Amino acid sequence: MKATTPASPPRRSPPGDLAIWVFICAELLAFGVFFVAYAFARVGHVELFNESQLLLDRFSGALNTLVLITSSYFVVRAVAAIRKGEATLCTRWLLAAIGMGSLFLVIKVTEYGHKLEQGLDLGYNLFFMFYWTMTVFHFMHVILGMVILAAVALKAHRGGYSAQEHTGVETGASYWHMVDLVWIILFPLIYVIR
Template identity: 55%
Template sequence: MMPSALARSLPAQVSDTRHLAGDLAVWLIILAELLAFGILFLSYAFARTFDVALFNVSQSTLDLNSGAINTALLISGSWCVVRAVEAVKHDASTAGARWLLAALACGSGFVLIKLMEFSAKAQAGIDLSTNTFYMFYILLTGFHFFHVLAAMVFLIILLVKTRAGRYGKHNHHALETGAAFWHMVDLLWIVLFPLIYVMR
């Protein structure tokens, strides 16, 4: 093949292999959610500058170990989702279903730990009106918590369909969509954990 002919053929070949990993509508939702959380993160940082001492004292009541374990759980869940997608791409639906189940186990662990944390704060009489820090803490972690639940519902649906053999090498678009949403939840926590639990 002449160089000029090769050059003409490359764009078509490249365009055939490029595709959006997941549904465009879900990506728009992800961008909107990232924007909403970004505004909340900036609001938190701005409010902190007005009463650093209060924020530091309130942060010291949070359980860093639980937060770190939850970070490990969500990152592990993301890895499991990636493995599930890769397995299904190779027509290994059974393995893909197992990886999705493992991701759900990680998500369940996160939910359990967060429920224990929320329960402890409620028993201590802490709510949105306690102080500015706890208002942001409850809003941010609570908002994220419901996103984790939504992502788990998404994964449960995908797990059922994967077990039924609905996905394979030429049909894994829905799995990539679910993976994208799960990774967003993971990314948000990676920012939220150091911001709320660690930074002084």
């Protein structure tokens, strides 16, 4: 019988520093309140929300989803690399993830520019109040996530992590995945379902 190699053994606590998970839970709660508030605010303004949603660039929203998902996968590869003690490879995957994060920001800023040119700002109507509040809030989290990944990449490049000790890499990775997870809900909510 062919022997199978088990994945890493089960662990009691999630990957990374426990403090980041407390932070992640707080962030998820904040985003959750936004999502649910948006959905229930829509109940009394269905036509307004549906018409306003058509003014968004759905394709750029989807493209950004693909970009963030891919960056999250790159971070998975970075964690796998450092668990094998390959710090250089880990750094490269993290830089690739940061590159995808930068692409996300460029696409989003371009979209923001178009919306502002059309006069669709925060005060335009209730839908755009939610659009700007939620997406800018998320935008700030992407920037913070990129700063964290950059700090982790720098430390990895300097040999600060090893196969035995890489909590920092897992901590940064967990935060970045949270940023991805939130956008995966945000995209269909704001851009698609009606």
